[in-house]
Amino acid sequence: MKKEQLGELIIASEDTMYHVARTLLRNDADCADAIQEAIVKAFTKLHALKSDAYARTWLIRILINECYKIMRTEKRIVSLESYMPEESAEQSKDYSDLYEAVSQLPKDARLTIILYYVEGYNVREIAQLLDLSESAVKNRLARARARLKNELEAKEAL
Template identity: 30%
Template sequence: MTSFGTDESIRRAVEAHSRMLLRIAMTRLPSPADAEDAVQEVFLKLLTARPQFRDEEHEKAWLIRATLHRACDMARSASRRDLPLEDAELLPGGELPEPSPILSAVQALPAKYSAVIHLYYYEGYSLKEISKLLQLPVPTVGTRLSRGRERLRQLLKEDVE
């Protein structure tokens, strides 16, 4: 078991996983700033909790699960307090680029489908690897991937029509 908390282990975890965790958070949070906040909170939780990991894969799985949970919590909280766009003041600094239609559709899926689709297509994990990361049976991961793809087809078909 390896302990987390030394300067070197913190730097290694941030360098190795921050980009991937940010992409994962952005599947649930449309704002890049919110996604960055979610990832920072996960790293803070890692630093303060100092969990024990069997190996690097165990650490990575913990980070992915924690990021998914934190992003879902933030999305749920934001949906309760969002203002209609016409009531919000525009901030200076320009507009954010529009996300691709496919990424928008992935973000619109329920979390259990978007997480699996993101890990499979965007991060390149196999079903077996996703199973380990999310602590789900391989058939469940396969079912979620299949159902998520079907929902994506429906969402994208609706956008075309």
Template identity: 40%
Template structure:
């Protein structure tokens, strides 16, 4: 399939097949990210379509080919934020994207509740770190925030989840 940098270089020169290969490498991450941020499948599809079209049209603006993943995720998150503002919706975590726990719906609902209880900045940090797969430095550059702030947000989010929810026999249970 070729290295990421080689595919980006080919795509920048107008190779549509190279661009398709690039998008295919990241479409699962893009889909999971959009699904975590948006309310319904139609909005997810719209955001992904807009992201891919925008990325194709603006690929020449990508300065460092190694950061294609970060760059396309930033476009996607901006699209998702635009849709959320337009729809005045709140982020919802969809069941089909949460880790399966013995195929019971209870664990998924509890995890969904736990994640939705987080402040937006904490939830976004977790999504970028665990779903998109960015490291702290990349998140810092992406959000234009100091690395210490990102580390703090990740730590605080995990702490909130640990103190508000505790794990019993493989199921997240909310403390009431």
């Protein structure tokens, strides 16, 4: 892959990169830092990419590693308000319980749910991104779905 092709891939993956970073970091400044570092690292390590077919997965994996690096260096407690994406009043009214339930999932389950439902990755791609087996990804999705269902049913009963 040439640098021009990588640049085009980065531009095409802009939204995905932001969603993945936001899922892990929840702070726009940290997200921007992680994305910027991932892009720099992708350009400098382009020779390490073995197959162009996996370029997008490789780029997202670099981003996830950069997010984890930021999380390790800046461990802190984040309030629920800064942890949920900003949206219009109508959307937050309709889906606030769902966003809250997703935000309360453990980090690994939350990332798996976001990659699967928001970004549209399939189980095999998620397994490659997170260095897991496909069955581990399926188990995470099943547990996260069950937990979300229980939390939403409990809120509905109130």
